[in-house]
Amino acid sequence: MSLKFERDTVRETVNQAAANYATNKGGFVGSAAAAVAEAASGNLPGTSGKHPIAEVVGTALTGGRQNAGTKGYLAAYLRQLEDNPLRTKMLTAGTLAGTQELLASWLAKDRNKHGHYFTSRVPKMAAYGALVSAPLGHFLIWVLQKIFSGRTSLRAKILQILFSNLVIAPIQNAVYLVAMALIAGAKSFHQVRATVRVGFWKVMRVSWITSPICLAFAQKFLPENTWVPFFNLVSFVIGTYINTVTKKKRLSALRKKHFGEGRAPGGGPRPEDYPPLGPNPPY
Structure with a gap:
C-alpha cells in the first residue's frame, strides 16, 4: 500500500467519523472533530494536513478560522501588540x-x-x-x-x-x-x-x-x-x-x-557540606 493511498484512506475515515459524530452528537466535541477532519483533508487554509490536531489547536489559539493562513502565533501576537x-x-x-x-x-x-x-x-x-x-x-x-x-x-x-x-x-x-x-x-x-x-x-x-x-x-x-x-x-x-x-x-x-568553614585536606569544600537534595539552608 502506497503512502499516498494510506494517507487518503486515513483522511476519508477521519472525515466520515467526524461527520457522523457531529451529526449525531453535535456540540463542542462534534465541532472539534469536524475541525480536525477538515484539517486532515487539507481544507483548512494555511495548513498542510500532516498534523491536523496541532494545526486545529494552533489555528484556534491564533484567532480562529478567520486568521487561518496567516503567519501563526507571531502574527497574532503582533496584531495584539498593535x-x-x-x-x-x-x-x-x-x-x-x-x-x-x-x-x-x-x-x-x-x-x-x-x-x-x-x-x-x-x-x-x-x-x-x-x-x-x-x-x-x-x-x-x-x-x-x-x-x-x-x-x-x-x-x-x-x-x-x-x-x-x-x-x-x-x-x-x-x-x-x-x-x-x-x-x-x-x-x-x-x-x-x-x-x-x-x-x-x-x-x-x-x-x-x-x-x-x-x-x-x-x-x-x-x-x-x-x-x-x-x-x-x-x-x-x-x-x-x-x-x-x-x-x-x-x-x-x-x-x-x-555548615561551617571547614575544608577538605585538598583545600576544596567537603561533600557533606553541600547536600544535593532538599531545601537550601535557612536565610
Whole structure:
C-alpha cells in the first residue's frame, strides 16, 4: 500500500467519523472533530494536513478560522501588540519576569524551605514586570520614538542610541534595583539606597555593552511596535544569567555560614557540606 493511498484512506475515515459524530452528537466535541477532519483533508487554509490536531489547536489559539493562513502565533501576537499595546506588553513582561525568576531558581538550585523552586519571589517578579517594568518601558520607548520620529539618518540613529543609554537605561536600571531591593525585603530608605548604590554601575556596564547592539539591531530589522518585546526578550536572557550567578554566589556563602568553614585536606569544600537534595539552608 502506497503512502499516498494510506494517507487518503486515513483522511476519508477521519472525515466520515467526524461527520457522523457531529451529526449525531453535535456540540463542542462534534465541532472539534469536524475541525480536525477538515484539517486532515487539507481544507483548512494555511495548513498542510500532516498534523491536523496541532494545526486545529494552533489555528484556534491564533484567532480562529478567520486568521487561518496567516503567519501563526507571531502574527497574532503582533496584531495584539498593535491593537492593545500596553496590555500585551504588560502580559509579556509579567510572564517573562516570573519565568526568569523560576528558571534562575531552578538553574541555581535555589529552593525555599519546602524544597520548591516556586518561591514567593516568582509572583512578585511577575507583578513587577507587568505593573512596573512594562508601563515604564512603554512610556520611555514612546518618548524615544517620538523624539526621533521620521529621522532615519546615521546621525539620528547614533543620537538615538546615546539617548537610550544615557537617559532611558539609567531610569530603567534605577527603578529595577529599587524594585529588587523591595522584593528582597528591604524595609528602609537606607537599605534601598545601599542596594542602588552597590548595583547601579554594575548594571549600567551590562546595559552599555548590550543596549547599543540591541538598539542597532532593532533599528535595522524590527518594526517599532516590536521594540519593547524584543528588549524584554534580551533582558530575559541576560537577566536569567545574572540572576542565576547571583543566586549561586549567595547560596554558596549561605552554605559556608550554615555548615561551617571547614575544608577538605585538598583545600576544596567537603561533600557533606553541600547536600544535593532538599531545601537550601535557612536565610
